[in-house]
Amino acid sequence: MGALCDSGTAESPDDAINLPVCVNNNLLDKREYLYDKSNGIFYNSVGTDSTIKPAAAHDGPHSCRLLKYTAELAVTCIDTLYQDHVIVRNQANNNANQTIIPTEMQFVFMGDSRIRQQFFNFLELIPDYDRQTFPAYNQKNENTVNHGDLDWCSSMLKLRVSYKWRPLIDDNVMEMVGQWAEQPQKPYLIFLSLGSHHMLADNGNDHRLFRKKLSQLGKTLGQLAESSQVIWLNQYPMVELYGPTLGHNTDIHSAKVHQYNEVSRQTLQNYSGIRIWDSGNPLAEEYIRSCVIFPERDEHRTFYFKSDQLFNPIIRRPYFSCLDVIHTGSVALAYATQILYNDICNTKMTAESPDEDPIELPVCVNNNLLDKREYLYDKSNGIFYNTVGTDSTIKPAAAHSCRLVKYTAELAVTCIDTLYQDHVIVRNQANNNANQTIIPTEMQFVFMGDSRIRQQYFNFLQLIPDYDRQTHPAYIQKNENSFNHGDVDWCSNMLKLRVSYKWRPLINDNVMEMVGQWADQPQKPYLIFLSMETHHMLVRNGNDHRLFRKKLSQLGTILGQLAESSQVIWLNQYPIVELYGPTLGHNTDIHSAKVHQYNEVSRQTLQNYSGIRIWDSGNPLAEEYIRSCVIFPERDERRTFYLESDKPFNPITSKPYVNCLDFIHTGSVALAQATQILYNDICNTKMYSGNVQQ
Structure with a gap:
């Protein structure tokens, strides 16, 4: 996508990993530090006489590397x-x-x-x-x-x-x-x-x-x-x-x-x-x-x-x-x-000690980072995973570990470009006319479900820069009592990308019809990311896990067909902050024990359909957020959840997404880390499989 955005495998995320982090350096003065584009953001020291020292200083005492601040x-x-x-x-x-x-x-x-x-x-x-x-x-x-x-x-x-x-x-x-x-x-x-x-x-x-x-x-x-x-x-x-x-x-x-x-x-x-x-x-x-x-x-x-x-x-x-x-x-x-x-x-x-990161480990490629039965979150190393065996017994960490790439706007754009090329290949492989080459006008990612999926949707978009973004509707309206529940489309002609959110909190005929249409049409979404559990837990919607299992089984049949040509990911619901509320309040209808029960129903049901993947590896992040709600009582102030004005609703910075009193929506920092897991899962294999040790 351009000199500042196009990283690709040539980016080699571990370039200069043997160099020390820049400390006690004046990075602001270009007379002392020279920008080297071939290594991304990376500097070589120059002499006090303003004469650039030999380039071999890459390996000498006059070079250092920048940290990627998150x-x-x-x-x-x-x-x-x-x-x-x-x-x-x-x-x-x-x-x-x-x-x-x-x-x-x-x-x-x-x-x-x-x-x-x-x-x-x-x-x-x-x-x-x-x-x-x-x-x-x-x-x-x-x-x-x-x-x-x-x-x-x-x-x-x-x-x-x-x-x-x-x-x-x-x-x-x-x-x-x-x-x-x-x-x-x-x-x-x-x-x-x-x-x-x-x-x-x-x-x-x-x-x-x-x-x-x-x-x-x-x-x-x-x-x-x-x-x-x-x-x-x-x-x-x-x-x-x-x-x-x-x-x-x-x-x-x-x-x-x-x-x-x-x-x-x-x-x-x-x-x-x-x-x-x-x-x-x-x-x-x-x-x-x-x-x-x-x-x-x-x-x-x-x-x-x-x-x-x-x-x-x-x-x-x-x-x-x-x-x-x-x-x-x-x-x-x-x-x-x-x-x-x-x-x-x-x-x-x-x-x-920023130099003690596990930089010697390979990038995670050809791994299912979304399944916590295969990957274990290790907080001592930040976002870092150890693989476990197919028999659910943890294997020795040394031989079965890999590391996540820290996705930035530039790497996200490179990922999108790479996935689009893959999308073109997949479309043409499914084309019966060998003499015709199909160049899709866009690649589509779909997020479908309730407000938790909407959170994940907006966090996913946070990493994608706005070159020529169009959003429909242009602004998301709200009232004081609830989020506006409607569909959103984000598209970029330059990136050839459309990212859609479909407000579908319940598995019903409308959902069946929409997913069925995707299965029948030639240009299917590249990624379908969905979850519709919590609203089924509400008393007003039946509160019946058996009915949920039946409907999910019907939906799973169609999702299994879609999974033959699209990536289909089901998000298991995160645990929630346990707060007592009035009888019939949402926080009495929905609690972590019930969330776990419905998650088990989802896994047992969807594992019968090949290709549908369950994402629950972000649960440790949600659990850490819940603990932080106890550690930081400042988050429990009785402030208004919504901005009391007619100004547009900001889905990322609104109070409900950062206040523990909003018991069901996981905090934005935890979700930002979860989004890193998602990018690593859908991008790394396509971007780094030929250069695993980089």
């Missing part, structure tokens, strides 16, 4: 940095008899819309346990992004991440930064850049005036850098497009960006402790090249959704379209965010 590692980093924040605060405390425990640690992103991009991308890796955002919704109009401040905070993580809309160095900026320098509780990290708006004719377009103002700001930033991390982002190059006279893309161009970047470096190097970040430039340059390689990105589509619905800062068009000349694409920024996390986290996290 939600779990990001949380570990935040916890570690908070402990460091406590130490720093107490070292600065003049009262030796008083221990200061800060209520929160603050990261500040200050600047224009480019910094706002980094702010949102930084937050993408932080899970929502108890997130609060101020303002709750970021409004916009059709012509411009709303320019205002934003605050993201989590009491559980003791973290506040703020965005300050300050596109110009003015008195307001000087006053705010001065207040930070004087107050005892300073931000832990200050990340800023205020360059591009100074290039506009409306604002003087004078690099000498910019140098003067930056010099004044630099003095205060230098004071702050004595106790806070201060990082200045040099502006990325931009896509060169000619526009109307006085248009922003004539005021701002790459040559001028370079000029202002040099002014920034020359000015700020006079103030100790202020670091310049420009090591992400090769990523931006790669994005610019991709705009030439993929003309699909240059369609004259509307930059903003013309509606009053919620503005999504990550998926909106300007952050994915090359016609938005100044904002670097989100995939490149995701890589840059990895650099930032590695830089601010790795040195503090060395005690985590």
Whole structure:
């Protein structure tokens, strides 16, 4: 799918595994670290004289490797940095008899819309346990992004991440930064850049005036850098497009960006402790090249959704379209965010021994990762599995172990491309006309079932980048008492992919008819992922496991036919948080013992039909989530489950998916790990079978 997305088997996930993790390195300065695209995100140290040392440094003392930060590692980093924040605060405390425990640690992103991009991308890796955002919704109009401040905070993580809309160095900026320098509780990290708006004719377009103002700001930033991390982002190059006279893309161009970047470096190097970040430039340059390689990105589509619905800062068009000349694409920024996390986290996290991962094990291929009778979850190694024998007796771990690949947006795209090629082959093998080659317009994945399947559907989509995404309906509506129960279609012409959710909580005639139609049609879904158990447990729906077994047996006959040409996966229901409720409440109808009973019925019934696979290997993750509900009582606050407004429902960040009082929906972090299992199961064999030891 492109230079930034196409990984394939050449990605060799274990490249540079013999190199140490980058610690005590300045990863932000491209004069010290050189980006090597052949190894993904990977750096070679250069000499202090700015002369690149020999490439053989790959194997020498001047190379290191980046960690791939996930939600779990990001949380570990935040916890570690908070402990460091406590130490720093107490070292600065003049009262030796008083221990200061800060209520929160603050990261500040200050600047224009480019910094706002980094702010949102930084937050993408932080899970929502108890997130609060101020303002709750970021409004916009059709012509411009709303320019205002934003605050993201989590009491559980003791973290506040703020965005300050300050596109110009003015008195307001000087006053705010001065207040930070004087107050005892300073931000832990200050990340800023205020360059591009100074290039506009409306604002003087004078690099000498910019140098003067930056010099004044630099003095205060230098004071702050004595106790806070201060990082200045040099502006990325931009896509060169000619526009109307006085248009922003004539005021701002790459040559001028370079000029202002040099002014920034020359000015700020006079103030100790202020670091310049420009090591992400090769990523931006790669994005610019991709705009030439993929003309699909240059369609004259509307930059903003013309509606009053919620503005999504990550998926909106300007952050994915090359016609938005100044904002670097989100995939490149995701890589840059990895650099930032590695830089601010790795040195503090060395005690985590990141080099002790089981990297010597082969990638899991040709394995059934979905069945916990074959794979055992080992929490001591993160997401890591040991195979067990067909007689259900665990075999020695050494000979029967493999490791999971950590799927990212890039690897997910590579997987989709690989599966599409397989889909083409399967379609043509089933074609009776040997003289005709069928090129399907799209590959379809279907998620069918109740709200638990809907959770899995949205989590699956989280890893797929939005190149040209279309969603039908465009927004999912809700009311205050329940989720909107309806079908959803997600499609991408560029990826040739359609991912559908079918709201079918009960096995009924409608389900039988729909699945029967798939079995009869030539272009069948590539993947069918379903589960319809919990609603059968409700009193109002009969609460009869014998009736459920009968209906599932009828459905299984058709699913068995589909499994001859499609992947069919049945999700056994996860255990639930046990809460007592009013008589006839859902949490008295549905409990873990009954869930287990229905799961056994599903397994006994569906094992009679060849090709239908049961997924229950995610249960340890759900069990861990349930335990966390006891460990973290903060999650049991009697807060409203639903956002009381007419704003669109956000299926990932809504309270029910992260609050233990929503007893039936497993938390989003556990589901994100379960989604990793699913990607590994459906992708690895196609992507890595020829390179198992990689």
